[in-house]
Amino acid sequence: MKSVKILNAAGGSPKVAVAEHPEPAPPKDSEVLVRMLCVGLDGTDREIVTEKYGQPPEGEADLILGHEALGVVERCGDRAGLQPGDLVAVVVRRPCREPRCVNCRNGRSDYCQTGAFTERGIKGAHGFLTEFVKDEERYFVKLPPRARSFGVLTEPQSIVEKVWDEIQRIQQRLIWQPRTALVLGSGPLGMLAAITCRCLGLDVRVWSLSPADGPDARWLEAIGAHYREADSSAGAFADYVGTLPDKPDVIWECTGYSPLAFEAMEALAPNGVLALLGVSPGERRHELDTNRLNMELVLKNKCVVGSVNAARSHFETAVHRLLQMEQRFPGALPRMISERFTLEQVPSIDFERITLKAVVDLIPPDRWDEWIRREDEEIAYSFSV
Ligand SMILES: [Zn+2]
Numbered sequence: 001m002k003s004v005k006i007l008n009a010a011g012g013s014p015k016v017a018v019a020e021h022p023e024p025a026p027p028k029d030s031e032v033l034v035r036m037l038c039v040g041l042d043g044t045d046r047e048i049v050t051e052k053y054g055q056p057p058e059g060e061a062d063l064i065l066g067h068e069a070l071g072v073v074e075r076c077g078d079r080a081g082l083q084p085g086d087l088v089a090v091v092v093r094r095p096c097r098e099p100r101c102v103n104c105r106n107g108r109s110d111y112c113q114t115g116a117f118t119e120r121g122i123k124g125a126h127g128f129l130t131e132f133v134k135d136e137e138r139y140f141v142k143l144p145p146r147a148r149s150f151g152v153l154t155e156p157q158s159i160v161e162k163v164w165d166e167i168q169r170i171q172q173r174l175i176w177q178p179r180t181a182l183v184l185g186s187g188p189l190g191m192l193a194a195i196t197c198r199c200l201g202l203d204v205r206v207w208s209l210s211p212a213d214g215p216d217a218r219w220l221e222a223i224g225a226h227y228r229e230a231d232s233s234a235g236a237f238a239d240y241v242g243t244l245p246d247k248p249d250v251i252w253e254c255t256g257y258s259p260l261a262f263e264a265m266e267a268l269a270p271n272g273v274l275a276l277l278g279v280s281p282g283e284r285r286h287e288l289d290t291n292r293l294n295m296e297l298v299l300k301n302k303c304v305v306g307s308v309n310a311a312r313s314h315f316e317t318a319v320h321r322l323l324q325m326e327q328r329f330p331g332a333l334p335r336m337i338s339e340r341f342t343l344e345q346v347p348s349i350d351f352e353r354i355t356l357k358a359v360v361d362l363i364p365p366d367r368w369d370e371w372i373r374r375e376d377e378e379i380a381y382s383f384s385v
Contacts, residue, residue: 003130004346004360006048009056009063016049016347021064021126024134027077033134034088035371036362038340040068040152042188044122046351051281055123065346066129066360067092067121068155070148072371073140080137085373087147088140089154089319090133093309094118094125110162110309119309129343131362141315145372150322150333152359153192157318158310160192163275164200165314167250170303174271178249179203182241184264185254186216186227188357189277191336193252194225195325205248207240208255215338215355223329241267254278259286265293270300275307340365 003021006014027033045065048054056063073086082088095104096116103111121127143151171178181197183190186208197204204225210216212229220227228240237260241247247269253261256278264274296302310318326333338355346360363371 001131002343003064003126004066004343005062005064006054006056007062009054010061014054016065018344018347019062021130024132027075027080027134029077030079030137031077031134032073032080032082032088032137032140033075033132034071034090034140035074035132036069036071036128036130037148037368037371038070038152038359038361038363038365039066039128040156040337041066041349041351041354041358041360042068042156047281048122049351054121057118057125063121064126064128064130065121066127067119068152069128069133070143070152070154071128071133072368072373074132074371076137082137082140082142083373085371087143087145087151087372089143089151089315090120090128090135091139091141091310091312091315092119092121092155094120094139108311110311129346129360129362138312141312141319143319144323145375147319147322147326148368148372149365150326150337151319153188153322153333153336153357154315154318155310156188157192157196157322158314159189159277159307160196161314161317161321162310163193163252163277163305163307164196165317166305166307167273167275170273170305171271174301176249176271178272180205180244180246180248180269181250181252182207182244182248182264182267183225183252183254184208184260185252185256185278186210186220187254188336190252190254191216191219191356193254193277194220195223195329195332196321197250197252198223198225199321199324199328202250205244207237219332219335219356223332237263237267248272251275252277256280258284262286262288262293265302265304266296268296268300268302270302272300272302274302274304276304277307 005019054063069090095109098114118124181202183206217227251274258280339358
């Protein structure tokens with residue numbers, strides 16, 4: 001079957017190519033075989049392609065790319081409860097094998113302590129840019145058929161849901177009634193954080209380098225967020241925060257520009273939470289008034305939390321939230337998907353030119369209904385956390 005591979009991912013000269021890969025054996029027991037419909041691309045894929053940091057499975061030279069999947073069940077093992085035709089998203093991380101890793105042993109590999117976890121399409125396991133994927137049923141999350149046009153956003157939304165879950169747990173330390181959220185960055189993750197906060201009833205502001213008349217800014221304004229084009233000069237962020245009626249109760253740092261993460265600590269309201277979601281590879285040095293930051297955190301009970309990956313439960317909440325978003329802001333989620341490519345086009349994609357969110361179709365969307373099971377969507381869709 002055709003797959004997008006990083007050839008020689010572990011070696012000296014990796015190359016992106018469409019290559020053949022053996023089809024998985026028929027599913028047994030609780031295994032499920034899924035036909036891929038489409039796969040979303042994000043910054044991690046861009047880095048794997050450009051910085052060559054993908055890691056192939058042990059003993060192999062190549063890595064199949066892709067970790068934001070939407071597929072349809074093709075066949076199930078005897079003990080699997082899903083049915084052929086079910087629309088599914090796929091959990092990305094797989095646990096390490098260390099008996100001492102209590103989080104991996106308890107279904108929370110997103111908190112793996114050994115670092116020996118694998119991630120499909122990223123680290124030590126093949127991804128989803130291929131025709132068929134087989135795995136244990138517990139890694140597939142069912143979506144109702146009406147989520148077909150935006151279900152590929154389940155994985156990135158799961159990242160947002162994990163953060164919101166963490167914020168809620170942290171804030172049980174006090175009586176907290178948040179009113180305002182500030183999102184730094186207007187990439188797909190920033191957009192999803194912003195629309196999530198809108199669904200939660202918060203006043204949402206977004207600060208990002210994209211032009212104020214650009215497609216991301218216009219999308220954000222359409223969902224009721226207040227967009228401000230960032231100025232990268234020194235002090236510009238502090239000046240912007242000074243213009244806000246209130247300091248934000250929650251800040252989502254989605255840019256990965258690390259000096260901003262520290263400026264955000266000061267910008268946060270008393271008792272607030274700053275969530276760091278952006279990664280910043282390489283080295284950067286920056287001078288800080290550490291006394292002032294320390295005072296801010298201590299005297300105002302501020303909390304900073306770093307967050308990566310997500311558990312299955314967050315994928316399930318993500319499905320619910322995406323449905324809620326589609327109801328509240330009809331058409332907003334499908335509009336986030338700005339470019340669609342075929343598998344053959346992937347090696348020539350220029351990641352710098354993607355407008356908002358790019359998706360790779362394994363099957364053209366107008367043919368998906370040949371495989372997605374028809375059902376009474378409202379009744380047949382059951383949900384459990
Ligand atoms: Zn672990």
